[in-house]
Amino acid sequence: MKQKAKNQRDEVLKELKKIPKTRLDEKFHQAHDSVFKKTDCLTCANCCKTTGPLFTSTDIQRLAKLFKMKNHDFTVTYLRQDEEGDYVLKSVPCQFLQTDNKCFIYEERPLACREYPHTNRKNMQQILGLTVINAEICPAVEQIVNQILLKNKQIDL
Numbered sequence: 223m224k225q226k227a228k229n230q231r232d233e234v235l236k237e238l239k240k241i242p243k244t245r246l247d248e249k250f251h252q253a254h255d256s257v258f259k260k261t262d263c264l265t266c267a268n269c270c271k272t273t274g275p276l277f278t279s280t281d282i283q284r285l286a287k288l289f290k291m292k293n294h295d296f297t298v299t300y301l302r303q304d305e306e307g308d309y310v311l312k313s314v315p316c317q318f319l320q321t322d323n324k325c326f327i328y329e330e331r332p333l334a335c336r337e338y339p340h341t342n343r344k345n346m347q348q349i350l351g352l353t354v355i356n357a358e359i360c361p362a363v364e365q366i367v368n369q370i371l372l373k374n375k376q377i378d379l
């Protein structure tokens with residue numbers, strides 16, 4: 223089963239890589255806008271439930287201030303360091319996710335949460351591998367990728 227998922231992921235990545243680099247950002251940004259116009263993240267929150275953001279030192283400072291904690295105390299309470307030494311959530315679902323799928327710290331949430339799922343950023347070519355992985359977490363990314371590949375096939379015909 224895992225091998226099947228990996229093969230599918232590799233196939234999608236191969237197809238995305240066929241798109242000329244000069245057109246890739248435009249295609250992603252158009253599909254991102256069209257999919258997110260119809261997406262209600264509050265009925266999903268799968269990103270907050272199953273993965274977590276990286277916390278930069280600026281994120282930690284801002285959130286420690288919000289909770290009136292010292293940076294160190296905030297870090298010890300909520301975060302751990304991953305294999306690369308980055309600060310990530312101690313556990314998922316995210317402790318700041320509420321039962322109605324709203325984020326308790328929404329206005330001050332980490333930069334990575336603001337930018338997720340990264341499908342409207344520049345140089346999409348640099349994160350195609352990550353995007354294909356995100357398509358398994360985020361239904362919007364799955365739709366974005368499918369939309370791009372479908373349109374690309376139609377142009378090929």
Ligand code: SF4
Pocket residue numbers: 261262263264266267268269270338339359360361362363
């Ligand atoms: S997984 Fe995607 S669709 Fe779901 S809440 Fe996160 S960004 Fe929105």
Ligand code: SF4
Pocket residue numbers: 269270273274275316317318319320324325326327328331332335
């Ligand atoms: S901080 Fe908020 S937006 Fe980020 S993962 Fe947690 S609940 Fe989701």
